[in-house]
Amino acid sequence: MLIAVLSGAVFGQDAQSRHEAVTDQSSIEDQLSIEGLIAQSRLAAPELGVDVLLRISKSNKIKDIERKKALLEEAYRVVSNVKNRVRRKIVPFASISVDTHPGYMSYAYDLKLDAVSLKSRIIREMLVLDKDRARQMIFDLNGTLGLKPLNCEDALVYEVTDIYRTVAAVGKQAFTRSEIEEGLRALFISNWIEKIESPSQVGPVLSMIAEFPDFAFERSMLYTSVSNAIRRDFKDDRSFTYALDREQLNSMIVRLTSGVEELPKIELLSAYRQFISKNIAAARCRDNEIRDEENIPRFIQEANKLFIDKPFTFEDIASNDLLESPKISHYWQSEKARRISRELRDIRVAQKDLGKDDSIMTEEDWGARVRKLLENLNGWNAENEETDSEVFNQKCVIYRVLVGMIPDGNLKRNVLQDFVRFLHSSKMQRENFIEWFLHVNRVANDDPTSFFDLISAFPNPNFSAVAALKIEKL
Numbered sequence: 001m002l003i004a005v006l007s008g009a010v011f012g013q014d015a016q017s018r019h020e021a022v023t024d025q026s027s028i029e030d031q032l033s034i035e036g037l038i039a040q041s042r043l044a045a046p047e048l049g050v051d052v053l054l055r056i057s058k059s060n061k062i063k064d065i066e067r068k069k070a071l072l073e074e075a076y077r078v079v080s081n082v083k084n085r086v087r088r089k090i091v092p093f094a095s096i097s098v099d100t101h102p103g104y105m106s107y108a109y110d111l112k113l114d115a116v117s118l119k120s121r122i123i124r125e126m127l128v129l130d131k132d133r134a135r136q137m138i139f140d141l142n143g144t145l146g147l148k149p150l151n152c153e154d155a156l157v158y159e160v161t162d163i164y165r166t167v168a169a170v171g172k173q174a175f176t177r178s179e180i181e182e183g184l185r186a187l188f189i190s191n192w193i194e195k196i197e198s199p200s201q202v203g204p205v206l207s208m209i210a211e212f213p214d215f216a217f218e219r220s221m222l223y224t225s226v227s228n229a230i231r232r233d234f235k236d237d238r239s240f241t242y243a244l245d246r247e248q249l250n251s252m253i254v255r256l257t258s259g260v261e262e263l264p265k266i267e268l269l270s271a272y273r274q275f276i277s278k279n280i281a282a283a284r285c286r287d288n289e290i291r292d293e294e295n296i297p298r299f300i301q302e303a304n305k306l307f308i309d310k311p312f313t314f315e316d317i318a319s320n321d322l323l324e325s326p327k328i329s330h331y332w333q334s335e336k337a338r339r340i341s342r343e344l345r346d347i348r349v350a351q352k353d354l355g356k357d358d359s360i361m362t363e364e365d366w367g368a369r370v371r372k373l374l375e376n377l378n379g380w381n382a383e384n385e386e387t388d389s390e391v392f393n394q395k396c397v398i399y400r401v402l403v404g405m406i407p408d409g410n411l412k413r414n415v416l417q418d419f420v421r422f423l424h425s426s427k428m429q430r431e432n433f434i435e436w437f438l439h440v441n442r443v444a445n446d447d448p449t450s451f452f453d454l455i456s457a458f459p460n461p462n463f464s465a466v467a468a469l470k471i472e473k474l
Helices: 002-041 046-058 065-081 101-109 115-129 131-141 161-173 177-181 184-194 199-209 216-230 237-246 249-257 263-280 298-304 335-353 363-378 388-405 410-425 433-446 448-457 461-471
Strands: 088-090 156-158
Touching: 002 046, 002 461, 046 065, 046 115, 046 433, 046 461, 065 115, 088 101, 101 156, 101 388, 101 433, 115 131, 115 161, 131 161, 131 184, 156 199, 156 237, 161 184, 161 199, 177 184, 184 199, 184 216, 199 216, 199 237, 199 249, 216 263, 237 249, 237 263, 237 298, 249 263, 249 298, 263 298, 335 363, 335 388, 363 388, 363 410, 388 410, 388 433, 410 433, 410 448, 433 448, 433 461, 448 461
Parallel strands: none
Antiparallel strands: 088 156
16 A cells, blocks of 8 residues: 555656656747747847837746846837837828828838837836836936927828827826925926927827826926927927817817816916917918818817807918918829729629639639739839839739639739738838838738748748747737
8 A cells, every 4th residue: 555655656746747847848948939039039120129029028928027128128229220200190181092102101100110109118118117217218218209390291290199198107107205296207297298399299298297187286387387388389280280170189178277277277278379379370281271261170169168258260260371282192093003903803803703604704714814913013113203102002902902802722822922022022121111011010910821831932030020929929
């Protein structure tokens, strides 16, 4: 009996040892895999490299806090090499469509791979690990984003909401009660208010201020800072009108100035009126023209509810000095674009007839049409007034439509292979990474298995990083 008990105990210990050995081996392999991904991030474009480091640090793949912080510090340094400095978003003109260069750039900016968005993400992650370091990072940025005035030919405006949300988060989590009572937090936040450079910052700043309602002295400092920052002509009607029309500034002012009447609230309301009057009386974009009393914009009507005693009249807001609107080129207008678009349409129509008793189109004939379209697609280059970017986006659309409509098989694989080859060799990868990556990201998500199988034939560090992220489930 004793022998049986002892042998059972020994067997149990052996089993446990084997399990621990397997677990240790698995852990080592996981660690080596992550280290390989970190090395891969250093070969990829800085935008993607920073994104990879952020995902690794945020995950449970690495347990050591100091190692996570080191990755975030590395990412923060690499951001200086990112090409697109700040996120932009499209102005919804009545005549504009998604199939334009501004439309696709707006989609690309939504990836948040611009420098300001990436810094914001890094600081939010650092805040979880080291509040003091996150606070220092915000302090070092010094509240300056370098937003130059836009002109009326710009179809994209600045989008900086994330960085101000990050400043607010740091303000809430990285200051002690005594520091708040000493006014240190108010000074910290005011630095980000006083340096407003664009009307695009006004909405995010007002939202940030609303996050700190608890201390009257602090609220007074923040209200004074924003009042001083906005009572001027920004010489940027594109950003000004978008902010008033689309970012609910009037509602934010109502929220901040409602309740008990206080001097800072009165000053803020007065400053907001000057913000409107000085900018609306300046040079305006032609597409923002206020033509007559019957067409007073909704945002002015809403603002007048704040100024019942002295509402804005048509004479106050009438447009005098008008500047030109954007000249936007819509896609699918060139001769080649129209021809290829027609070919694609005919192929889609012919596909519906395949297999019908009265159809004269065979599978072989249909496949030949697809291959002919691919030939024409490969020979399509920018000419006349088309830009490389415009042709690139249109070709990517055609490739994606083809991949989506062709049944699984050799033909679909060949089309996808052509698409991957095109992406691999495109100079957009160097000239405007986020625009290029928009399409890489889409095709990788559309058919990840086929995409990852095909990229092995194209040595590309950006492809490899995307594949590694998927493998690691990051």
